[in-house]
Structure formats: structure tokens, C-alpha cells
Amino acid sequence: MLAFIAKRTLSVIPVIVVVSIVVFLLLRLSPGDPAVIIAGDNADAATIERIRSALGLGQPLVTQFFIWAGSLLQGDLGISIFSNIPVTDLILQRIEPTASLALTTLVFAILIAVPLGTIAGATAGSWLDRSLMLVSVLGFSIPVFVLGYCLIYFFSLQLRVLPVQGFSSIREGVGPFLSSIALPTMTLGLAYLVLIARITRASVLEMMGEDFIRTARAKGVKERVVVTRHALRNSAIPILTVIGIGVALLISGVVVIETVFNIPGVGRLVVDAILKRDYPVIQGVILLFSGIYVLVNLAIDIGYAFLDPRVRY
Amino acid sequence: MNGLASPTATSVSAKPRIPAFLLNPSVLVGGLLVAAIVLMAAAAPLVGTVDPTRIDPAMRLKPPSELAWFGTDLFGRDVYSRAVYGARSSIFIGLCVATTALLTGITIGLVTGYFRWVDAIVMRIMDGLMAIPTFLLAIALVSLTRASIATVVVALTIPEIPRVVRLVRSVVLTVREEPFVEAAISVGTSTPKILLRHILPSTYAPLMVLGTYICASAILIEAGLSFLGTGLPPEIPSWGNMISEGRTFFQVAPRLVFLPSFFLALTVLGINLLGDGLRDTLDPRIAKRM
């Protein structure tokens, strides 16, 4: 078991290395002089020179990478060109709203998706199943920002029950926190929810055709128990996997949602940085998000061993 | 077909018939939607539009009228015309990204299926690329260069390639174990021929499905990029650009956001329906590979 965990953990290293090389090369290999790209069209020579030396652009590419990766290992993501504040500090200042939103969305989506998908899978072909499939294809087709505006229009402008925009920290009270985060959570959660529900449905449906389901029925087990104890339990791995893969969806969504709902989080940070070509910030945020994605999926990979005895060795 | 029948082939005549996938309701509805939107994009000048880029300061933010069916935007441009022309950018980008990603992915996938040592290296790179959320990678790539259709296409294609490579590779690995491949080996067929003749055709159906998903995803991401102001240049009529410009006036003129949103969602819905229908009819097992 420990060997399995160690093996999985080590397998993450090459991924992290490739991610950091890609993120590093993003700027260095772009057409034109990176310093000029960052400085923008109207910069003077002194500014360009300052950026060039800050990034160590004079040295060979490999040296640049090792210097950059070295400071990365010490938790140093560089310094924002625009605000001159360390990127790590900028991210820490902005992490709370983003983390809150991600967690509420995760809980919201999973709590609804798994039961819904299970029922749909066990009653494939029923009206509930058909409507879930219809809603799911809609959920994949509506861009998050469009959905966001639809919800704002309905709940905030027409019904006037929820605030239009903004974020209220949980430290300022649970009520304001929940009402500020409700719409962003629903918006961000829909695609994630239908994704998980679809996989749950497909997997439960597939399991319902397995021989061991027939065995359970032959034992006289109640249909509800057949579905949960046997079909759903055996679907745990695909469901967990899609929860992990879906984190990418969540991350992409956060970047847009924070702009729609005017939430001062990491997503907004990176959008602002892109508009200002603040490269160290962009790199820092990409690394952060990719790192989270990789770690979540590592945790899920390790979780397999607890859920499926065939994975253990 | 039981054992007592004479061992001559029972004749199942191969008369031409409509392929099963065309009868799937999902394929039908999705296909019709997509066809309608493609037609609209192609015939944009003929469907009651005016020049979508003509700026008219006197006509700023006018409500819908007989002249401008969905009113005008901040610069006095006709919202309806811009939305119709916007279909062109979206469809062009969707198709370009899907084609380039598929072609590049198939090539890489087959080569990695052939040379074992390349496989290890390429798959590590693909894993790394997959670990960077698609939207972030795309946003970072466009932000490096001046926005244009070409850079957006490239930026959207790169993050999709690993998905294609993985799919091709998973098909190659599965089909490679099939007895009919062993049979081909034992009659002396060379490895490249086996790849092209026996393995590549098995990837067509899943790739067709993945292609539709990539197309839908590219259209969505382009809209997202333009929405954030990092996508297509603002003068190009695109649904993302329109929503981005309209969002400032959302509370006073929600139509500026809703019309392009409607077209956008309808297009992606059509493509997704088409993809789901193809997946279900061509081979339900495809779902597991993606």
C-alpha cells in the first residue's frame, strides 16, 4: 500500500517538470523579444532593459530555466512587473474568494450530481433519465458567462433576491457569504454537475448490466440496495476520476466567473495580469492552478487503492 | 445460423441503406441546428443584415426597431447583423481547431504507437500539457502575441492535441491486442501497414466524435477569451466580443448580451447533440475512452 502511494507520488514529478518547462517556455519562445512583449508597445528603452535584467534574459535559455526553477522550489514565483509585489503575496491576498467559490461549487455539484446520476442510471430510459440527459447537453453548451448573466438577470434584476455582484467573506457572516456566493456557485457548478451526473449515470447503467448485479438479485436483495451497494459502489472509481478531471473545468470557469460576478480572486488576478502582460503573475497563477489540478488527481489516484481492492498491492 | 445449416454462407445481402447514425434523433436535431447555423453564416449578407462593422455615433444604444431588429450597440452598430456575421468567426475557428488538432494528434499518436521509446517521452509531455487547464493555457498563449484569428486558432489547438493523442494511443493499444492484428502479423504484414490498414480505421469513429467535442470546446473557449478581452480583435464581429462589449450595459440593455449568447449556446448545443448522437450510434464504448 505504502509502495503504491510512493509510486503514484513519484509519478507526479515528471508531470510537474513538464508543466514548469512549458510555463517557462511560454514567454521565452514567443515570437519577438519577451521584454518588449511585456513592456508593451509604448515602453521606453530603460523600461525594456529593466524587465530584461529582472527576467535574466541575457543568459542562455537553460541557465535561465534553472535559475527560475531554483527560485520556484523555494516558493518564489518572482515579482509582479506591474505592481512590484511578489507574486506569492499577490496570490495569497486573492486566494480566499477563489477557494471559497471552488469549495462551495464542489459540494454543490457532487451532492446533486451523484444521487441524480445514480437514479437516472438505474432507471435508464425513464422521464427522469431523459430530462437529465437533455439538461446535461444544455449544461455543456451554455458558456459559464452566458449562464451567469442569465442567472443575474433572473435572480438579481427580476426577482431581486440576490446581489448582482461582489463577494462577502465568510468572516463577515454566513448569511451575506452564502447570498454573495450562491449565484457564482450555481453558474460555475452547472457544467461540473452535469459532467459528474453523466458519468455517474453511464457507470451505474453499465454496472447494472454486470453479472454480479444478477447475482445480487438472485439473492433476493432489494432493488434499491442492489443499486447502491453494488452498482454505485462499483462506480466509485469513474465518478472520482471525473471529479478530478472536472477540476480543470472548475479552474477555467473560475477565471471567467470572477469577472462576471466581480469577485476579487485569483481568476481576476490572472485576467488583469494578461491584459497588462504581467508575465510573472501569469506564470505564477498557471503553475498554482496546474499544481492544484495535479495534486487533486494524485489524491484521487491514491484514493483508488482504498476503493478498489484490485488496485492494492 | 445454427450448426445444422449447410456450411455455405447464409446470404445477408449488402444492399445500400441509410446508415444507422443518421436516424438517431440526437444526430438529426444536432445536425439540423448545425446546418442551419452554417447556412446562416454562409449566407450572412442575404439575411437582412447591414455592414456589421459600420459605426454610427448617432445611433448609439438604440432599442430594437424596424431598421435594427435587435437595436444597436455602443458604437451604433447593428446588433443583429453583428450576431449573424459572428457565426462566421465561431464556425471557422471551431472547424480549424478541430481539423488541426485531429491531424496533429493522429500523427503523433500513430508514431508513438509505433516507436516504443518515443511513446514514453511524448506521453510525459502530453501528461504535462493536460495538467495545465485548457482555458489557462489558451489564454496564456494568446496573450503572448497580438490577437488575430490565426493566433487564437493556434492557442486553442495546442491544449486539445493531448486529448487526441491519448485517444489514438488508447485505440492503438487496444486494437494491437486483437487477434486479427496477430493474424495479420502471422501472414507477414509489416508494422506500418498494420498501423494504417488495421489500426487506423478503428480510430475514425471515436475521432469523429472527439472532433465534434473539440469543435464545440474551441467555440466556447474563443468566446471566453473574447469575453475577457484577450481573444479576437474587437472590430471582428464575434459572439464573445459582443458579449464582452455588452456586459457594461447589461442592466440597461440585456439584449446586447442575450442575442449573441443565444446564438452561441445554440451552436454549441447543436454540435454537442451531433457528437453525443454519433457516439451513441457509432460505438457506445467510445465514451469510456474520453
Add this chain to the structure above:
Amino acid sequence: MLMKMPPPVIEVQDLAISLPGGGDRGFAVDHVSFSVAAGEIVCVVGESGSGKSVTAQSIMGLLPKVFPKPAGRILFEGKDITAATPSEMRDLRGRGIGMIFQEPMTALNPVQAVGKQIDEVLRTHLSLSRTERFARVIAAMTEVRLPDPEGMYHAFPHQLSGGQRQRVLIAAALILQPRLLIADEPTTALDVTTQAQILSQIRDLQRERGMGVLFITHDIGVVREIADRVVVMKAGKVVEHGPTVQVLDAPTSDYTRMLIASVPTLEPKRSGHVVNGDVAVKVDTLTKTYHSGGIFRDRRTVHALQGASLSVRRGETLGIIGESGSGKSTLARCITQLIEPSSGSVTLAAAKNGRAFRQRIQMVFQDPYRSLNPRRTVGQSIIEGPMNFGQSKAEALERARELMKLVGLEPHAVDRFPHQFSGGQRQRISIARALAMEPDILVADEAVSALDVSVQAQVLRLIDDIQKRFDLAILFITHDLRVAAQICDRLIVMHRGEVVEQGPVSSIFAAPVHQYTRELLASIPGRAEHMVPA
């Protein structure tokens, strides 16, 4: 009215189940009647598509949803259960009727400990304390002779062998002492030695408890071994039924006669066959070792093949006999160079006019559904090899038509796709494909195992015929000694990667030397009756 007989445990009256899809597409089960009394074993025997499994599932009320509701009556101890409510049926399953299935590999939930899966029957039907339930599960596991029941309680299905899994399923099916056991091909997926053990176990438990057993099988040998009475089904209809001895030894219907005649007997068919061809292939101490694991796991080494030597002459058929995991398929694949052996050598006789290895040795695979590329016409599959070695397309196609005729198919069928043929026909096509290369040596890897007995007999005749015609050396790999007796001159018996015995078929059958060979021969179902030809 004298003494009233107790009603049979199960009585099926005029049961009719339409084929799925609606309309008049005929019946999967066509007005079938039979009964099983307490204390007897009734076998329902038939080939694929005979409706025997559908019948069994409808008794359990577990018919797949695609089937419409059955017509007719099913009486369990005199009570009609076709009208039972779902909850009454649930109560009956597990308590009144136990059922075991064909695939012990997949019939158990892979993520639940096997003890818990037996326990589930108790939890569902009784309210007992945890310790009482545990004791009863252990008792049930002991009764079916599972080793170390307390340890095995917590094991997961993948840690058990096929036979052990089937025992777990039997324990679960019988823990509540049901009056009827339905066994749907419970030994088909098992090795022959395990099959013998499971069959005797079912027989013993049935006698001890006096329960009725409805046993579904396709294997006449199994019927002879276990049944008191037989019901023969074909295409949904009962063609014959009666006491086992009567049906098997004096069948009244042509179909039953054909079914019995198709079952290969253990009598060696080739005892008079003289082989004097040249040695075509010589295999010398071939080994294959697999290594698995890495830095974090103990390296596991699997000796799939440990020094196999053999030689085959032209005109001779060498049978390679073994159960799953014996290394027989590894040997075949090493000889045909589909995998590389770890050591040892394969030598073909000196080639005339420089023909390549791939031209001289050809293979017929087990699975007729997967060994032809579904996207290519059978003609394309047949001409692929010759064209690889420079034959023109027209020439190759002409030859392909001739070969189709030779293997008993219509020459113009070369333009069809594999899915348009039945399993037996596909196997003929695979043979045609191999012959197109004009090989000296043919390796048949379980080439008839996936076929119904009647089709099996036809394909065996074809192989016999082409061997004579082309003077082929044949390596015939099979797990079935009865099939081997039909076609082989000599046998090699393999066990755990080693050759444990070899010699002419007749002497191995008459006087097996190795313990394993003896066990193998003793396990063949219905053997006693066949060893003494009437």
C-alpha cells in the same frame, strides 16, 4: 384417490416467451413444459439459442427487461409464481430458490469481500446478530469445502481461483436451504478438473438436502454425469425429455441423436494412422519468462513456459493439451514467433526455394469473432498474406475463391464482411486465410473451442481433410481431450508451463503415466460410458 403426491418443487407449464422486439418474431421459449421434483436433478440441454437460459431466468423472475412478460404458468411447490408481486418474488429468491451462474469470474461483486457477499443473503432475508451471521457464513463456506473459511471471509473475488469463486456462489445460493437450485452452465467457464469437483459437490449437496436441481448445460457429458432426467431444447422448443439413460442411450428425436453423435468420444480416431513424413518443425527447450513489478514492488517472475521440446512431421497432428495457465498458448505463440521466447529454438525443415518463415507456418485462432478484421471483406483478409509476398491481386483473389470453395463456402462470398458469417463459417475463413499462404505447418490454437458441438464436428472434419490434401504438419492446441482424440496422432500434456507427458494418443489414454494426466482423464464428464464402446 389414494395418497396425494407432493407437488414438484418447480413445474413449468406451457411457458412461452416472445423474442425481444415485439411483433411476430417468434419465441425465445416456445410453449415449454417440464418439472423438477424434490431430490432430483433435471438437466436442460441445448446449443446456443435454444432458450435454455431464458427459461431459467424466467423461473427466477430475472428475465432481462428486453423480453416481454412470459405466458404460461410457473408453479413453485404448487403455487403459481407468475402472478407473484415483486416483493414476494424477492422473498422467494435466495430463500426458496437459489441460483448459480456461468461466469464465476464476473458473478461476484469485485469490491466486496466474499464473506460479505454470502452474508448478504442472511442480511436480506433474516434478522440475525452479526456474530450469528458470521458463524453461519463460516459454516456454509466450510460445507462447500473452501479452505480456511475465516481467512477467506475477508478475501476479495480477484484473490480466489475460478473454482473457489463458484464455491462461494454455491455457498451463497444454498445458505438458506432453498428447495430448488437453478444452475445455469455453472461449470462451462471452468477447467475440466475443477468442473469435476464442482459437479460432484453439487451432486453431494443435492443428495444430502433432498433439494431439486435444475441444471442448464450444453454438454452431453455433464448431463450423463449428473442428471436424473433430461429435457432437450432446440430453438425454444422441447424436442425430447425423459430419464437420462433413456434419452441418451435411446434417443427418439433426430436432433438428440445428432447432439449425442456430435460429442466427440474419447476413442482415439487415428490409432491406425501411419505418419512417415519428414520432420517439419523442431522445437528445442523453449522457455518464456515474464517479469513484472518495478522498484517498489517485489519483482514477480512468471515461468510461463519451462523448456518445452517437440517435433512434428508432415501429415502428423500433435495435440498440445492443458488447462488455463498451462502455457500451451504461450508455446503456440512462441513457435509462430508472435512473441519472442526467452530461450530455446524453433527450427523449420530446410526451405524449398527460399520461402519465408511467415509463409511456411500459419495459425488459426480461437475466437472466430475477433480474428478477422471486421472492417475488411473476407477476401481482403485472405489475400493479404499472399500479396505481402508478391502475388498479384488478381491471382491472389482467384486463389481465395478456390480456397473458399475448398473450405465449404461459396466462392463469391469473398466480397462479404465477417459479420455476415456464423462462428463456424468464420473459422473456415480463418483456415482459408492460413491455407492461402501454402504453409507446411498449421498451428490451431483452441480453434474449435468457441463453437457448438455440431459445428465443432464439421470444422474438425475440415481440418482433417485439409491435412491429408496438403500434407500439413498440425499443432493442435486444446483443453478438450475428447476433441484431441478425434484428430491427433500424438499428445503433449502441459501443466504449469511444463511438458508432463507425451506419446501417442492411444497409449496416453490407455495408460497415463503422470498424475496430472490421470486426473485430467478422470475429470472428463460422462467418461465411464464412453470408455467402453458398445
